[in-house]
Amino acid sequence: MTFRIYASIFTAFFVSYMIRVLPLTLIRKPIKNVFLRSFLYYVPYVTLSVMTFPAIVEATQSMYSGILALVIGIVISWLGLGLFPVACISCAVVFISELFLVG
Secondary structure: HHHHHHHHHHHHHHHHHHHHHHHHHHHOOOOOOHHHHHHHHHHHHHHHHHHHHHHHHHHHOOOHHHHHHHHHHHHHOOOOOOOOHHHHHHHHHHHHHHHHHOO
């Protein structure tokens, strides 16, 4: 049983380490392809979005309060507010909307 646990931990370590090391060792020259450079530029943003957006909707008691907070957060960030005010307002929207939707 403990062998399986250690083997799983080692496998996870090895795979995540190889994902980080292989690009550094295989790609020595600067990337000049415009499409590939733009693709690699947006990978962190897409990964963060894919991990964040489902959690916004599923973390609340009601899916509708999460969607409402998401929409309001997008609108107020579009208007130029920073990350902290958007996060505080979105949390307040979830709290208030769940008082009326769930309670």
